[in-house]
Amino acid sequence: MPELSTSSLPDLIFTILFFFMMVTSMREVTLKVRIQKPVGTELEKLARKSCTSFIYIGKPTEMLKAQYGEGTRIQLNDDYAEATEIYNFVMSDRGELAEIDKPFYTISLKVDRETPMGIVTDVKQALRKAYALKIVYSADQKND
Amino acid sequence: MPSLNTTSTADISFMLLIFFLVTTSMDTDRGLGRTLPKPPEDEEQQNEIDVKERNLLNIRVNKDNYLMIGDDFVSLADVKPRAKEFIANFENLSNLPERNPKSIELLENSRLSSSPEAGKYMTASGKLMVTDKHVISVQTDRGTSYWVYFEVQNELVAAYNELRDDLAEAAFGRHYENCTSEEQEAIRHFYPQKISEAEPKKYGKAL
Numbered sequence: 001m002p003e004l005s006t007s008s009l010p011d012l013i014f015t016i017l018f019f020f021m022m023v024t025s026m027r028e029v030t031l032k033v034r035i036q037k038p039v040g041t042e043l044e045k046l047a048r049k050s051c052t053s054f055i056y057i058g059k060p061t062e063m064l065k066a067q068y069g070e071g072t073r074i075q076l077n078d079d080y081a082e083a084t085e086i087y088n089f090v091m092s093d094r095g096e097l098a099e100i101d102k103p104f105y106t107i108s109l110k111v112d113r114e115t116p117m118g119i120v121t122d123v124k125q126a127l128r129k130a131y132a133l134k135i136v137y138s139a140d141q142k143n144d
Numbered sequence: 145m146p147s148l149n150t151t152s153t154a155d156i157s158f159m160l161l162i163f164f165l166v167t168t169s170m171d172t173d174r175g176l177g178r179t180l181p182k183p184p185e186d187e188e189q190q191n192e193i194d195v196k197e198r199n200l201l202n203i204r205v206n207k208d209n210y211l212m213i214g215d216d217f218v219s220l221a222d223v224k225p226r227a228k229e230f231i232a233n234f235e236n237l238s239n240l241p242e243r244n245p246k247s248i249e250l251l252e253n254s255r256l257s258s259s260p261e262a263g264k265y266m267t268a269s270g271k272l273m274v275t276d277k278h279v280i281s282v283q284t285d286r287g288t289s290y291w292v293y294f295e296v297q298n299e300l301v302a303a304y305n306e307l308r309d310d311l312a313e314a315a316f317g318r319h320y321e322n323c324t325s326e327e328q329e330a331i332r333h334f335y336p337q338k339i340s341e342a343e344p345k346k347y348g349k350a351l
Contacts, residue, residue: 010153017161024168038291040298042305046173108173111290117205118286120293124341128183136175137294 033058033075035112039142046136051104053093053132055086057119058112072115074123083122090130106134176297180341199241201230201280203296207287211296223296227303231335233275234264241278245271250330256315265311265334274334281340297339304337311335 035058046052056075060068073080076089094105107127111120127135203223204212211218213226233240245267256262257270266272280300284293305320308331312320316327323331 006154007150010150010157013154013157013161017157017164020161020164020168024164038294038298040176040294042176042298042301043174044177046175049173052173106177108175113289113291113294115290116286117284117288117290117293120290121284121286124180128180131183133180133182134177135180136173136177137297138173138175139294139298141174 029054029056029075029078031056031075032061032064032078032080033073033112034061035110036114037110037138037140038113040139041142043139043141046106046108046138048101048104048106051097051101052106052108052136053090054108054110055089055123056110057115057123059114072112072119074119083119083126086123086126087130090127090132094132104134105132106136107132108136108138110138176294176301178297178339178341195279196242196277198239199275199277199279201227201278203280203282205282205284205288205292205296207285209289209292211292220292220295220299223299224303224306227280227300228307230280231275231278231303232264232307236273241275243273243275244277246274246276246333248272248274248330248333250327251311251315251334254315255317256311259314261310261314265314272334276336279338279340300339301337304335308332308335 033056035056057072058075059065059070059072068080074083074086075081076085081089090107094102097105109120109123124135127133202212202214206212211220211223213223218226230240233243236243251265251272252270256265282293282296282300308320311331311334312318312323312327315331316323320328320331
């Protein structure tokens with residue numbers, strides 16, 4: 001029996017590799033807040049990930065608790081931030097987009113279940129000021 | 145010259161593949177989409193739109209996560225039926241949103257007019273009646289938990305989706321999501337989603 005030729009195997013694997021490099025995206029940030037998203041039944045898919053910025057709101061993770069305490073925090077990019085910094089965050093993130101994509105600019109709010117609405121509201125008001133009016137309340141699909 | 149031994153290339157590329165599988169994410173973000181109102185022109189001027197009382201469904205959540213619709217205490221499960229009743233107002237009650245005639249060609253030409261459900265959606269003369277002036281407002285306290293707010297929003301979207309499904313079934317004989325985009329647009333014109341992202345007020349003490 002002739003031996004199976006495996007000389008094209010590397011090329012095959014490389015093709016799969018390139019496929020994955022294209023369809024996936026690098027994990028954007030390291031989360032510094034613990035987020036357990038709410039669950040919902042009527043969720044829609046986020047249209048375009050490239051035109052989306054993320055705002056994370058939750059309590060500091062176990063490791064950072066000693067340093068930052070138990071209070072709810074807002075995370076922009078890789079660091080904790082105040083609601084007042086959202087304006088600049090939106091401006092710089094939206095500025096990087098191509099002109100044609102700007103109307104599709106969306107903010108995805110990844111908010112922990114137990115967050116008090118006061119903080120969410122502050123963030124929403126800041127977003128209004130920055131004219132980032134399209135938002136998504138990020139959530140998990142409820143399976144039942 | 146002996147050729148380069150390439151038997152391990154496959155293993156190397158496998159390693160790369162696994163590395164990328166681990167470090168990247170393919171998870172598609174899901175959620176409820178909303179559009180915020182534009183900011184007020186200047187700080188003092190609050191751009192509150194006058195809404196007739198019958199056209200407004202006020203849902204309030206206090207700091208202890210108790211829900212109120214209008215003047216009644218309700219549970220989360222009551223939100224959807226109450227919202228559906230409010231949005232549709234099939235019986236044309238005077239305390240629910242006013243119904244205005246509206247012309248939506250695709251729906252008028254559909255089999256809706258000959259279906260047994262026709263009386264719910266149109267007058268005897270075949271005019272579509274739409275509650276297009278209704279507004280649903282969810283007001284929260286600063287201490288309200290986010291998940292309660294989110295689930296109320298979710299129930300409201302569910303109410304719209306169920307009503308749209310009913311209409312799609314009556315007019316086109318299939319589910320809303322199976323309709324063509326023109327048909328979906330016609331249905332959205334009949335049931336526009338009007339959930340106000342109003343600014344919250346302090347309610348905890350008052351309740």
